[in-house]
Amino acid sequence: MMLQAIRFPIRLKIVIGYFLIVLCLGVSIVIVTDRISSLQRDIETITSHDIEVHNLINQIENDIISMETSQRGFIITGNEAYLEPYNDSRTTWEANYNSLTQLIAENPSVQKDLEGIGISIQHWIDTSGEPLIALKRAGDEDGILAFFRNDIGKQDIDQLRIHFDSLRDAEIETTKTYIMEMDNRNELLAIGLYAMLVVVAAIAFLIVYMISGSIVKTIKQVSQTIMEIASVGGDLTTRIKVKTRDEISELADATNSLLTSLDMQNWIQKMVAEVATMTQGINDMQSLAGSFMTKVAPMVNAAYGAFYVRQGTGDRQRLVKISSYAAYGEDRSIGSFRIGEGLVGQCAQENRTFLLNHPADYGAKIVSGLTRTAPQSVLLVPVEYEGKVEAVIEFASLEPFTSLHLKLLEQIENHFGVSVNNVAGRMEVEKLLLESQSLTEELQTQTEELQAQSEELQMQQEEMRMTTEHLEEQNLFAEQKTKELELAKKELEAYADKLRISSQYKSNFLANMSHELRTPLNSILILSQMLSENDNKTLTAEEEGYARVIHTSGNDLLALIDDILDLSKIEAGKITLTIDKVNVTEIPELMRLSFGPVAEKKGLPFSASIEADVSPVLHTDGQRLQQILKNLLSNAFKFTDRGSVALRIRNADNKEIGELLPEYRHAEVLAISVTDTGIGIPSDKQQLIFEAFQQVDGKTNRQYGGTGLGLSISSEFARLLGGRIVLHSVPDQGSVFTLYLPNLQQAETGKEVLTAYEEVAVSLTEESTLPVAVTEEGDCLAGKRVLLVEDDARNVYALGKALERKRLSVTVAGNGKQCLELLENETGFDLILMDIMMPVMDGFETMKAIREHPVMKDTPIIALTAKAMRSDRDKCLAAGASDYISKPIQMDQLYSLMRVWLTRQVGL
Incomplete structure (x- = not known):
C-alpha cells in the first residue's frame, strides 16, 4: 500500500533502470x-621473485668461483692481494645463501638442492680453501703439492656445479608450472568475463523490459480508451482508467476532467435548449410558470417548488406566487412578498442566489402517499432582465443541490428572463387592448345616446356644451390610449429583436467552445504526430498505429470543430462569401484527383463530365463550391458499395430555373449533379438529412459514420450563393443530388454577403508574406536558438520535443514578464515563438516591449494562439509580430514559416 501511494514519474523509472544497470556494471x-x-x-612474482632467485643462484656460484680463483692465484703467487676477492666472497655467499633460502622456503624440492650447495661450499672452505692458504702462508710447498695430488676440493666444486644446474632446472620448472597455472587462471578469467557480460546484459534487458513495459502498458490503456470514445460516436461518459502514478496518469486525469466538463456543458446546453423550446408560443404568465416548474424541477431533483413573479409598480411592487410544483392541500407557504421581505424578497432585492442546507423549520412539506418530509436543501434563484429581477424561483429537495444544478439554473436564468419579460409585455399589451376596446365601446354608446338626445336637448345649450367638453375629454383619452398602444407595439418589436439575439447564444457558445478546444488539441496533434513518425525507432509497428489513430482522431475532431463553426456562423446569418471567377472546366479534373483513389479503393467506377455548351467561367465563391461538391461526393462514396458514382455539369433548362430559382430566370444557372447507386434515401427522410446532426441511419449503432453536418452546411452554402440543392432518391437504387447555382456576375454584379463575424480559419498561405522557402532543413533550422514563450505546460512539452527533433535549441519562458527578464541577460536568440493569451503579461504587450529592445528589436516573432480571428491577426502584426499561425499548430506549416523568417534574417 505504501508503494502504491508513492508517485513514480516516468523519468524516475528510467533513472532507476539506469541506476540498476550501472550498479551491475x-x-x-x-x-x-x-x-x-x-x-x-x-606477473610481479614472475618478474621479481623468480628473477631474484636466479640472480642469487648466480651470485652464490660467482662467489664460489671467485673464492676458488682468488685462492689459486694466492697459491701460485703468494701475493696477499689475491685473497681480497676470496675474503669478500666468503663473507657475501652466506648472506646470499640466507636470502635465497627465504625466497624458496615454500618449495621443498628446490630447498633440498640448496642445502646440498651450502654443505658443499662449507666443506670446500673447510677442507680446501683455508688449509691451502695456511700451507702457502707457512711456505709448505711440499704440503701444497701433496694436497693437489689428491685434490679433494675438486670433488666439492664438481658437486657444486651439479647442484647449481639441478637448482636452476628445478627453479625453471617451477616458473613454467606457475606460468601454466597463470594461463589457466587467465582462461578462467576470460570465460568469467564473458559469462558476466551475458548476465549483465540479461539483467539490463530485463530492467529495460520491465520499465518500458510499465510505460507502454499505460500508454496503451490511454490510447485504447480514447479509441473507444471515438468508436462509440463521442460517448463523453467514458473515462480513462490508469493505475500508475506518473505523467500518463496526470494526462488521463486531465482528459477525464475535460470529458467531465464537456459532458456537464453538453447536458446543461441540452437542458437550456429544452427549456427555451418549451417557452415558445406561451402568452400567459401562469402557463409559463407552470410549464417552467414542471420542466425544470426534475432537472435539479427538486421535490417542491414555487414561482414568484413581480407585480405592481413603485412601492406597491410585490413578488406574488403564481405557480407551485408538488404542492399539497392547504399550502402553508406565503403567497406574496414585498421587495426585501423574507428570503424571496431579499433574493429579488440583491439579485443573487440563496442556498439553504438543512433548514430547521420549513413551512411547506414534501408529501407523498406514504410520507410527509421536510426538505434537506432549499434554493432561491432570481430571474432578471436587463438588471431588473422579474421573478424568483424557489426549489426544495430531499438531497443537497449540486454545483451542476446551480450552473444549469444560472444558464437557464440568463435566457428565461427574456421569456418572462416577453410574456409580461404581451399580457400588458393584451390588457391595454382590452381597455381600449372597452373605451371604444363606451364611446360608441355615448355617441348614440347623444345623437338620440340631440333633438330633445337643443334648448339646453349649456348642458350640451358640458356634454361636448366631456366628449372631447373622452376623445383625448382615446387618443392617449392609441399612442400607448403604438408604444406597446414598438416595445413588442424591441422584445422580438432581443429574442432573436438570444437565439444566437447557442451559436456563440459553440464558437467560443471550439476555440477553447484548440489549445489541448494542439498538444495532442503534435505529440501524436511525433509518436507516429517514430524517427528514433523506439516504438513498435503496433504502437505507431496507435499513435496514427490518435493523430487521425485529433484531425477528425479539428474538422468537426471547423464544421461546427461554419454551422454556427450560418445559423447566426453571418458569413463572408468571396465572389470571384471560377474555371468550370477544371472542376471535373479536380474531383477526379480528389476522389479517384477513393473510387479505386472501393472498386467503383467514377466519371466526371461537363457538357460542351457550359460557359467556362462562373462567378461564385470557388472555395464554398468545392466544399459543397466534396461533401456530396464524400456521401456518395460512403453510402455506395456497388455500382458507380458520377459527376455531371450542365446548364439548367428554363423550366427548372422557373420552378426552383425564379429570381434568376434571366441569368445563367448551372446544374451540377452527383449520382450514385447506393442505399438510397426514403421519402420521409429526404428533408431530414439536410438538418444538422441528422443522417438516414440515425440509430446509435448505425453502419455509416459521420456527424451529419455536411449536407446541412452544403445546403446553407448553396442558399447563400443564391442556389439550391435538390434530391431525387429511391431506396436501394441510389440518389441524385443536384446543385443549382446561378452565375452571380450576370445576376447581380459584385454581390457579397456582408458580415460582422470574423473568419475563424486564417489561411497562412494567403495572408502570410513566403518569400522562397528553404527546402533543406539543415541550412537554416539546425543549431538555431528559439525562445518559446508559452504558459500551457502541455504545449511547452509538445512544441519543445518537436523543435528539438529538428536540432533546434529551445529556451522556455512561462509568460511575457519572464521573457523580458530573460532577454535582459541573454539575447542570442534567432527566432521567438510567442503565445498571445498568457497570465501576468500577454503576448501583445510582450511583443511591443521586444520591438523596443536595443538588441532584439529586429528578431523574427511568430505569434501562436487558439483564437484565430482576423482582428486578432491584425492586432498581432500591429503589436510587432512578424507572422501568425493558429492553433492547433500544423508542425510542417510552422517549420516552413520558421525557415522563411530565418532565411530572411540571414539575408538582412
Missing part, C-alpha cells in the same frame, strides 16, 4: 579489477 568492474590485480601479482 559497477559490480562487474569490481570483479574484473580484482582479477586484474591478481594477474598483476602473478
Whole structure:
C-alpha cells in the first residue's frame, strides 16, 4: 500500500533502470579489477621473485668461483692481494645463501638442492680453501703439492656445479608450472568475463523490459480508451482508467476532467435548449410558470417548488406566487412578498442566489402517499432582465443541490428572463387592448345616446356644451390610449429583436467552445504526430498505429470543430462569401484527383463530365463550391458499395430555373449533379438529412459514420450563393443530388454577403508574406536558438520535443514578464515563438516591449494562439509580430514559416 501511494514519474523509472544497470556494471568492474590485480601479482612474482632467485643462484656460484680463483692465484703467487676477492666472497655467499633460502622456503624440492650447495661450499672452505692458504702462508710447498695430488676440493666444486644446474632446472620448472597455472587462471578469467557480460546484459534487458513495459502498458490503456470514445460516436461518459502514478496518469486525469466538463456543458446546453423550446408560443404568465416548474424541477431533483413573479409598480411592487410544483392541500407557504421581505424578497432585492442546507423549520412539506418530509436543501434563484429581477424561483429537495444544478439554473436564468419579460409585455399589451376596446365601446354608446338626445336637448345649450367638453375629454383619452398602444407595439418589436439575439447564444457558445478546444488539441496533434513518425525507432509497428489513430482522431475532431463553426456562423446569418471567377472546366479534373483513389479503393467506377455548351467561367465563391461538391461526393462514396458514382455539369433548362430559382430566370444557372447507386434515401427522410446532426441511419449503432453536418452546411452554402440543392432518391437504387447555382456576375454584379463575424480559419498561405522557402532543413533550422514563450505546460512539452527533433535549441519562458527578464541577460536568440493569451503579461504587450529592445528589436516573432480571428491577426502584426499561425499548430506549416523568417534574417 505504501508503494502504491508513492508517485513514480516516468523519468524516475528510467533513472532507476539506469541506476540498476550501472550498479551491475559497477559490480562487474569490481570483479574484473580484482582479477586484474591478481594477474598483476602473478606477473610481479614472475618478474621479481623468480628473477631474484636466479640472480642469487648466480651470485652464490660467482662467489664460489671467485673464492676458488682468488685462492689459486694466492697459491701460485703468494701475493696477499689475491685473497681480497676470496675474503669478500666468503663473507657475501652466506648472506646470499640466507636470502635465497627465504625466497624458496615454500618449495621443498628446490630447498633440498640448496642445502646440498651450502654443505658443499662449507666443506670446500673447510677442507680446501683455508688449509691451502695456511700451507702457502707457512711456505709448505711440499704440503701444497701433496694436497693437489689428491685434490679433494675438486670433488666439492664438481658437486657444486651439479647442484647449481639441478637448482636452476628445478627453479625453471617451477616458473613454467606457475606460468601454466597463470594461463589457466587467465582462461578462467576470460570465460568469467564473458559469462558476466551475458548476465549483465540479461539483467539490463530485463530492467529495460520491465520499465518500458510499465510505460507502454499505460500508454496503451490511454490510447485504447480514447479509441473507444471515438468508436462509440463521442460517448463523453467514458473515462480513462490508469493505475500508475506518473505523467500518463496526470494526462488521463486531465482528459477525464475535460470529458467531465464537456459532458456537464453538453447536458446543461441540452437542458437550456429544452427549456427555451418549451417557452415558445406561451402568452400567459401562469402557463409559463407552470410549464417552467414542471420542466425544470426534475432537472435539479427538486421535490417542491414555487414561482414568484413581480407585480405592481413603485412601492406597491410585490413578488406574488403564481405557480407551485408538488404542492399539497392547504399550502402553508406565503403567497406574496414585498421587495426585501423574507428570503424571496431579499433574493429579488440583491439579485443573487440563496442556498439553504438543512433548514430547521420549513413551512411547506414534501408529501407523498406514504410520507410527509421536510426538505434537506432549499434554493432561491432570481430571474432578471436587463438588471431588473422579474421573478424568483424557489426549489426544495430531499438531497443537497449540486454545483451542476446551480450552473444549469444560472444558464437557464440568463435566457428565461427574456421569456418572462416577453410574456409580461404581451399580457400588458393584451390588457391595454382590452381597455381600449372597452373605451371604444363606451364611446360608441355615448355617441348614440347623444345623437338620440340631440333633438330633445337643443334648448339646453349649456348642458350640451358640458356634454361636448366631456366628449372631447373622452376623445383625448382615446387618443392617449392609441399612442400607448403604438408604444406597446414598438416595445413588442424591441422584445422580438432581443429574442432573436438570444437565439444566437447557442451559436456563440459553440464558437467560443471550439476555440477553447484548440489549445489541448494542439498538444495532442503534435505529440501524436511525433509518436507516429517514430524517427528514433523506439516504438513498435503496433504502437505507431496507435499513435496514427490518435493523430487521425485529433484531425477528425479539428474538422468537426471547423464544421461546427461554419454551422454556427450560418445559423447566426453571418458569413463572408468571396465572389470571384471560377474555371468550370477544371472542376471535373479536380474531383477526379480528389476522389479517384477513393473510387479505386472501393472498386467503383467514377466519371466526371461537363457538357460542351457550359460557359467556362462562373462567378461564385470557388472555395464554398468545392466544399459543397466534396461533401456530396464524400456521401456518395460512403453510402455506395456497388455500382458507380458520377459527376455531371450542365446548364439548367428554363423550366427548372422557373420552378426552383425564379429570381434568376434571366441569368445563367448551372446544374451540377452527383449520382450514385447506393442505399438510397426514403421519402420521409429526404428533408431530414439536410438538418444538422441528422443522417438516414440515425440509430446509435448505425453502419455509416459521420456527424451529419455536411449536407446541412452544403445546403446553407448553396442558399447563400443564391442556389439550391435538390434530391431525387429511391431506396436501394441510389440518389441524385443536384446543385443549382446561378452565375452571380450576370445576376447581380459584385454581390457579397456582408458580415460582422470574423473568419475563424486564417489561411497562412494567403495572408502570410513566403518569400522562397528553404527546402533543406539543415541550412537554416539546425543549431538555431528559439525562445518559446508559452504558459500551457502541455504545449511547452509538445512544441519543445518537436523543435528539438529538428536540432533546434529551445529556451522556455512561462509568460511575457519572464521573457523580458530573460532577454535582459541573454539575447542570442534567432527566432521567438510567442503565445498571445498568457497570465501576468500577454503576448501583445510582450511583443511591443521586444520591438523596443536595443538588441532584439529586429528578431523574427511568430505569434501562436487558439483564437484565430482576423482582428486578432491584425492586432498581432500591429503589436510587432512578424507572422501568425493558429492553433492547433500544423508542425510542417510552422517549420516552413520558421525557415522563411530565418532565411530572411540571414539575408538582412
